[in-house]
Amino acid sequence: MKLHYKHFGEGEPLIILHGLFGSSDNWMSIAKQFVQSYQVVLVDLRNHGDSPHNDQWNYQVMAQDIHQLAEQLGYKNIHLIGHSMGGKVGMTIAGNYPGFLKKLVVADIAPKAYPLRHRKIIDGLLSINLGGLESRKEAEMALSVYVHEAGIRQFLLKNLTRDAIDGFKWKLNLEVINNHLENVGEATIPQTKIDTPTLFIRGINSDYITDDDILEIRKYYSNSKVETIGNAGHWLHAEQPDAFIKTVLDFLE
Numbered sequence: 001m002k003l004h005y006k007h008f009g010e011g012e013p014l015i016i017l018h019g020l021f022g023s024s025d026n027w028m029s030i031a032k033q034f035v036q037s038y039q040v041v042l043v044d045l046r047n048h049g050d051s052p053h054n055d056q057w058n059y060q061v062m063a064q065d066i067h068q069l070a071e072q073l074g075y076k077n078i079h080l081i082g083h084s085m086g087g088k089v090g091m092t093i094a095g096n097y098p099g100f101l102k103k104l105v106v107a108d109i110a111p112k113a114y115p116l117r118h119r120k121i122i123d124g125l126l127s128i129n130l131g132g133l134e135s136r137k138e139a140e141m142a143l144s145v146y147v148h149e150a151g152i153r154q155f156l157l158k159n160l161t162r163d164a165i166d167g168f169k170w171k172l173n174l175e176v177i178n179n180h181l182e183n184v185g186e187a188t189i190p191q192t193k194i195d196t197p198t199l200f201i202r203g204i205n206s207d208y209i210t211d212d213d214i215l216e217i218r219k220y221y222s223n224s225k226v227e228t229i230g231n232a233g234h235w236l237h238a239e240q241p242d243a244f245i246k247t248v249l250d251f252l253e
Contacts, residue, residue, distance in 0.1 A: 001046055013078040016031060027237075086107075140154075
């Protein structure tokens with residue numbers, strides 16, 4: 001699958017992967033802080049952003065997509081940052097392609113399995129009648145019944161696009177995501193220990209990586225460290241961008 005991506009900067013290759021419902025656009029401001037030292041590649045994972053839609057959607061095929069993209073670009077030893085779902089893609093790559101990653105940064109996700117957390121969001125997005133939709137404000141009002149936080153609604157509605165012919169439509173492949181949402185929560189525990197230098201970053205206000213999870217992480221990632229960013233939740237890179245960037249750069253350099 002040929003993924004949509006943006007490529008800029010010079011130096012060692014650094015691929016950045018977004019989380020569920022996200023896209024490469026969400027990471028533009030962060031990526032600009034890395035271009036002095038790295039060739040940054042911002043990727044839309046399959047069924048997200050401007051990348052193709054496909055009925056297959058799990059961590060194995062997403063990891064394969066990224067490996068193929070890196071080969072297409074001539075990269076053999078890369079740095080990778082992945083947030084949430086993107087972090088699990090990164091962990092899958094580390095397990096499936098030993099030696100392919102030079103360093104891995106996993107933002108606010110652990111290798112363990114997670115229960116379904118996003119059903120209400122999916123229901124909210126599916127509740128919006130695109131055929132009768134006249135404005136983005138109308139879409140936000142419909143979504144507000146399901147998603148009460150304004151910031152999260154705005155984040156989700158970045159996936160809503162409009163053209164003169166078809167009107168409003170989703171960039172997300174909502175049908176496939178809805179049908180296979182449980183795949184996002186699957187564990188990405190490697191079959192053998194990973195010795196790739198790996199940084200796990202968690203937000204102090206997030207419950208995605210608990211203290212118990214840190215003990216489990218160290219079982220599977222022999223060359224890992226865990227950093228905690230204060231005054232941040234699951235979207236730690238958006239809530240505390242300066243602290244996130246410094247933590248990542250200190251690790252990569």
